[in-house]
Amino acid sequence: MPATVVVGTQWGDEGKGKLTDLLASEMDVVVRYQGGHNAGHRVVVGSEEFTLQLVPSGVLYSHITPVIGNGVVVDPAVLLEEIDALNARGVDTSKVVVSGNAHLVMPYHQELDRVTERYLGKNSLGTTRRGIGPAYADKAARVGLRVQDLSDPKIFRQKLDVVLKEKNALLAKVYNRLPLAADEIAGRYLEEYAPRVVPMVADTVDLLHRSLEAGRHVLLEGAQATFLDVDHGTYPFVTSSNPVAGGACTGSGLGPRQIDRVIGIAKAYVTRVGSGPFPTELDDDIGDLLVERGHEFGTNTGRRRRCGWFDAVMLRQAVRLNSLSEIALTKLDVRDTFERVKVCVAYECDGERFDYVPYHQSTLHRVVPVYEELPGWLTDLSQATSLADLPQQARDYVALLAEEIGVPVRLVGVGPGREQFVSFASV
Numbered sequence: 001m002p003a004t005v006v007v008g009t010q011w012g013d014e015g016k017g018k019l020t021d022l023l024a025s026e027m028d029v030v031v032r033y034q035g036g037h038n039a040g041h042r043v044v045v046g047s048e049e050f051t052l053q054l055v056p057s058g059v060l061y062s063h064i065t066p067v068i069g070n071g072v073v074v075d076p077a078v079l080l081e082e083i084d085a086l087n088a089r090g091v092d093t094s095k096v097v098v099s100g101n102a103h104l105v106m107p108y109h110q111e112l113d114r115v116t117e118r119y120l121g122k123n124s125l126g127t128t129r130r131g132i133g134p135a136y137a138d139k140a141a142r143v144g145l146r147v148q149d150l151s152d153p154k155i156f157r158q159k160l161d162v163v164l165k166e167k168n169a170l171l172a173k174v175y176n177r178l179p180l181a182a183d184e185i186a187g188r189y190l191e192e193y194a195p196r197v198v199p200m201v202a203d204t205v206d207l208l209h210r211s212l213e214a215g216r217h218v219l220l221e222g223a224q225a226t227f228l229d230v231d232h233g234t235y236p237f238v239t240s241s242n243p244v245a246g247g248a249c250t251g252s253g254l255g256p257r258q259i260d261r262v263i264g265i266a267k268a269y270v271t272r273v274g275s276g277p278f279p280t281e282l283d284d285d286i287g288d289l290l291v292e293r294g295h296e297f298g299t300n301t302g303r304r305r306r307c308g309w310f311d312a313v314m315l316r317q318a319v320r321l322n323s324l325s326e327i328a329l330t331k332l333d334v335r336d337t338f339e340r341v342k343v344c345v346a347y348e349c350d351g352e353r354f355d356y357v358p359y360h361q362s363t364l365h366r367v368v369p370v371y372e373e374l375p376g377w378l379t380d381l382s383q384a385t386s387l388a389d390l391p392q393q394a395r396d397y398v399a400l401l402a403e404e405i406g407v408p409v410r411l412v413g414v415g416p417g418r419e420q421f422v423s424f425a426s427v
């Protein structure tokens with residue numbers, strides 16, 4: 001049985017949590033493959049709202065095995081807090097499994113994320129300051145501590161002592177901060193977290209392969225998004241992992257031939273938190289209206305998101321980078337009160353036209369979007385349940401996006417609820 005990937009196609013916050021949750025009813029296993037608690041997946045079930053940072057969204061279904069894959073960086077304190085909060089609300093988390101190869105986010109990662117952002121001043125990246133970048137940097141530098149080290153106190157302590165020596169020198173000598181105490185960190189990780197985390201640890205690669213062999217459905221859930229990818233995003237204003245669909249393989253241990261469906265999730269407009277280029281950004285009343293109607297504040301950090309018109313150039317690039325088979329479009333209803341709607345269909349720079357995102361960042365900073373303009377629908381879409389309920393203008397808007405992107409739009413979100421999706425199979 002092949003696996004399905006859900007991937008964000010813009011700069012994150014497209015509604016992946018909600019889509020994953022929607023698909024979860026057909027799935028047996030849901031896997032997070034990268035990122036950490038920089039993610040904030042918001043899922044609304046009836047009148048209840050859940051925000052998930054590390055635990056895969058499928059946890060809200062009792063039949064699902066939620067897997068935190070090897071590509072994720074895990075802050076055990078956050079994982080346990082999230083599990084406690086879910087349990088307190090009656091959600092069973094006993095099936096959650098964590099890869100022993102996933103790396104740990106350590107206190108010095110968080111401290112370094114904070115001080116380096118401050119040090120960069122006006123050049124700061126606008127990270128979530130959760131220690132994600134420093135944790136991935138240590139993984140690549142081969143000095144990271146892994147989840148499996150929690151079950152071997154001797155190894156844990158040896159590795160911690162080596163790495164902390166260097167981190168403390170950096171914190172004290174470069175950033176003028178107090179050193180961190182190895183005893184305190186080891187005590188917390190080995191005595192407080194390990195007894196609860198170690199029972200969740202499994203050979204997740206084996207689990208996933210056996211699941212597919214047994215004909216079970218596996219969903220790979222990306223965090224962040226295509227243009228925050230460390231290789232393909234707007235570097236350096238990116239996260240430190242690979243949210244693109246290829247990252248689903250390295251971050252889970254499945255091979256490319258085991259994936260046959262890649263669903264790209266896109267908002268009906270574009271948002272971004274943090275710094276970096278944003279060709280269709282709206283620095284005006286329309287941008288403010290999108291923030292207000294779309295409640296565009298970070299799930300995780302509460303930061304106001306930057307907003308702009310839908311950008312088909314980015315989406316075309318996302319189709320290439322992820323082998324997208326289809327699009328799920330979210331938040332179409334946010335557009336309900338707009339008299340006119342614009343779609344960026346190309347960029348122009350120095351007389352040259354770009355149908356795909358230019359590789360050179362300096363060009364991307366200077367491009368001018370080429371827009372196509374359509375009439376708005378000025379109708380409340382939130383109650384729509386079928387294609388027939390959508391006004392012609394809304395259908396035309398979705399049809400234009402599908403044509404410009406080059407893959408079908410299969411689902412359209414018209415509100416935050418689990419059921420507020422319209423199937424758009426015919427576009």
Ligand code: IMP
Pocket residue numbers: 011012013038039040125126127128129130131132133223224228237238239240273274275
């Ligand atoms: P980091 O992942 O905390 O290192 O932050 C790097 C960049 O990715 C910043 O611009 C963040 O705002 C952005 N980012 C990280 N996680 C998310 C997310 O879940 N949604 C949207 N942006 C994110």
